[in-house]
Amino acid sequence: MSVRRTLPQRARSMVGAWCFLDNYGxxxxxxSAGMQVPPRPQTGLQTVSWLFAGEVLHHDSLGSVAMVRPGELNLMSAGxxxxxxxxxPSDRSPLLHGAQLCVALxxxxxxxxxxVDLPDIDIDVDGxxxxxxxxxxxxxxx
Structure with a gap:
């Protein structure tokens, strides 16, 4: 998978509380097998996952299991x-595209x-x- 890391970078390490910003796909x-990120520990941050296309299955040590789909917002607070x-997931869309932001907490x-039910509004802006x-x-x- 292609992952582009916007933050941190040499010229800017954070934007407010945002300490990481990745765009994948x-x-x-x-x-391929798609996204296959094995279990990893985290502390002191919150991940904000947002998908434009595809699905991602989240598992964590709290026992939480959540399927994240386009238009949904997944917030994991590492505490x-x-x-x-x-x-x-094995039964998935052929395309994956999303963003993940990390907030220092x-x-x-x-x-x-x-x-899963966010209040999206589509508008026309300059065509x-x-x-x-x-x-x-x-x-x-x-």
Whole structure:
């Protein structure tokens, strides 16, 4: 899979609380196993996973299992410690494209939130269709 790391970089290590920003895909997974990230420990941060295409299956040491799909938001708070894996399910779309952001957080209890029904609004901006998922743009508010 192709992964592009936007943060950190030499000129900028963080933007506010955002300490990592990765964009993965858009990749054709039809001839591969897709995303296969084995369990790994994390602490003191929150991952914010957002998909544009495909599916990712999340497992963690709390016993949480969540399928993340396009338009959904997956928030994993590592707190004082959690281990998690991310994998493409065997029955999946041929295309995977998404973004994952990491937020620096103080220690706390680990947790998982999977938001599947976000209030998306599609609007036209200068001839382009734009989806507003969080916040406000051109008079549309989600």
């Amino acid at each position: 858009s990749d054709d997974l039809s001839a 004082h410690g959690i281990s998690h894996s991310e994998q493409s 103080p220690d706390g209890a680990p947790a998982l939130e999977n938001h 382009a269709t734009v989806r507003v998922s969080l916040g406000e743009l051109a008079g549309a508010r989600s």
